[in-house]
Amino acid sequence: MKAKTALGVPLVGLIVCVGSALLLYRVSAAVAAEEEMTLALTVTCERQPILTCEPLVLEVRISNRGAVPIKIDKSLSLGGPLTLHISGPEGGTRRYKPIRIASRVPTLQTIRPGEAQAYRLVLVYGAMPLPGKGYAACFPFSEPGDYVLAFSYETDTRRLQAEPLKVRVAEVQGRDQEALDLFRGTKQGEFIEDRTKKVVPPELRRLATEYPNTVYGRYARYYLAAMLLEHRFDWSKVRGMLGSELAGLDRGKAELRLVEKVFEKTASEFADLARGEPAFPLADQCLLYQARCYTGSPANRRAEAVAVLEDLVKRFPESPVAVKAKKRLEQFRKQAAKRLEKLGKKAPAPTTRPSSP
Numbered sequence: 001m002k003a004k005t006a007l008g009v010p011l012v013g014l015i016v017c018v019g020s021a022l023l024l025y026r027v028s029a030a031v032a033a034e035e036e037m038t039l040a041l042t043v044t045c046e047r048q049p050i051l052t053c054e055p056l057v058l059e060v061r062i063s064n065r066g067a068v069p070i071k072i073d074k075s076l077s078l079g080g081p082l083t084l085h086i087s088g089p090e091g092g093t094r095r096y097k098p099i100r101i102a103s104r105v106p107t108l109q110t111i112r113p114g115e116a117q118a119y120r121l122v123l124v125y126g127a128m129p130l131p132g133k134g135y136a137a138c139f140p141f142s143e144p145g146d147y148v149l150a151f152s153y154e155t156d157t158r159r160l161q162a163e164p165l166k167v168r169v170a171e172v173q174g175r176d177q178e179a180l181d182l183f184r185g186t187k188q189g190e191f192i193e194d195r196t197k198k199v200v201p202p203e204l205r206r207l208a209t210e211y212p213n214t215v216y217g218r219y220a221r222y223y224l225a226a227m228l229l230e231h232r233f234d235w236s237k238v239r240g241m242l243g244s245e246l247a248g249l250d251r252g253k254a255e256l257r258l259v260e261k262v263f264e265k266t267a268s269e270f271a272d273l274a275r276g277e278p279a280f281p282l283a284d285q286c287l288l289y290q291a292r293c294y295t296g297s298p299a300n301r302r303a304e305a306v307a308v309l310e311d312l313v314k315r316f317p318e319s320p321v322a323v324k325a326k327k328r329l330e331q332f333r334k335q336a337a338k339r340l341e342k343l344g345k346k347a348p349a350p351t352t353r354p355s356s357p
Helices: 011-038 175-185 188-193 202-210 215-230 235-242 251-275 283-296 302-315 320-342
Strands: 039-044 056-064 070-073 082-087 093-098 108-111 116-123 126-129 135-138 145-154 159-161 165-170
Touching (some): 039 145, 039 159, 116 320, 175 215, 202 215, 251 283
16 A cells, blocks of 8 residues: 555655655756856956046956856846945945836846856946935945945846955046036936936036036036937927027927937037047947937938947947947948849948058
8 A cells, every 4th residue: 555645645756756856956056056157257447546426437247158058137237136235445335226226027148158248337326325224325436545346146046246346536636626526516426327307407517518528527428418319309308408509499490400409419529528538438338329329310421320330349349339339330231231232233342452462
């Protein structure tokens, strides 16, 4: 007679099921541990030191050092699988959170053996824990000194830890101090982090116009141009930003000129930021925006956009932004080939220079 449990299930069958489940769990755990060993998380920062309250531009990279493809969550935004803890000169370690965390559905992407996925992360203004309970919005690097950033990537199946990143924050002097007082005293970082706000702070305009070549002024110019490009079809918002330049035009005529004016102004601003000295930490993103202005312009300046994208790939070959530029260039090539095909012509073969005798 076969032994049974209280529920009438054969005991042998139950033991087999439990044993299979334990084996499956061990195999899954072993696979997760093996994947964790073959994946590597690295975080780098090109600009050191930064100034007090200056945005910190980082490159986050996940590399597959194993022999099989591995799937990871495509988003590496803070508030998702990526977490950050900051140790500052005042002592103690606090977790940094973005002000706004958009709801999202995890999207998986595959990293093939020997390849890596790179992401751009900019720390501007975030939420840090208070001594008691809760969080308060603030600049993460508000005082001069040495900071240590600890990044980790954690999901249900794996946890990666990056090597600690040391960041030196220097004291501000000269006109940068005047610009910092303007930048910090009116929560400009909160506006930059949440660009859904309708009203542009006048202090941000002052930074862009009165202190255009300071560290803070260049970021103000960048974010104002990016917001202007993003909201180019929002009449009330663009009129507020370009009011003096649209003076004397009624709304009907102004709207016809509006988009063209936005593309002209932002393309010029991004070009200046991308080529200014000292190098702007978001110069590669400026070039991508500049190309977008050319392709979106009513004049359809595609040839100029291609030249800018090729310059981006040449100057910043390892940048996460270069990946987007390469995809856009490939789209342009395919579109050009289709146009030639409709005309009954073949795409010209790449030209090569004859070797010298």
